Amino acid sequence: xxxxxxxxxxxxxxxxxxxxxxxxxxxxxxxxxxxxxxxxxxxxxxxxxxxxxxxxxxxxxxxxxxxxxxxxxxxxxxxxxxxxxxxxxxxxxxxxxxxxxxxxxxx
Numbered sequence: 266x267x268x269x270x271x272x273x274x275x276x277x278x279x280x281x282x283x284x285x286x287x288x289x290x291x292x293x294x295x296x297x298x299x300x301x302x303x304x305x306x307x308x309x310x311x312x313x314x315x316x317x318x319x320x321x322x323x324x325x326x327x328x329x330x331x332x333x334x335x336x337x338x339x340x341x342x343x344x345x346x347x348x349x350x351x352x353x354x355x356x357x358x359x360x361x362x363x364x365x366x367x368x369x370x371x372x
Contacts, residue, residue, distance in 0.1 A: 299324045307369040314365045
């Protein structure tokens with residue numbers, strides 16, 4: 266529900282989760298965790314999405330290394346490509362990256 270998983274939140278009553286509670290979880294555990302509000306909007310959006318989908322530590326690591334938006338996205342793509350499950354899920358992950366990038370260019 267709202268993309269919140271039992272695996273990530275084993276004690277949370279996901280069935281009765283409200284939209285407001287989900288927003289708070291995403292804000293606290295991902296947006297704030299990567300310091301998204303301190304970045305320009307485009308970087309904030311892609312860093313937030315990276316934290317949600319690839320993990321907070323990966324997002325922070327890429328933020329520390331990336332030179333710009335395109336470099337951030339390239340580093341995300343390379344991180345996906347190194348995963349042993351890339352052959353199975355890679356196309357979906359790359360579609361996600363392109364969609365997030367297109368959205369980030371509009372914010």
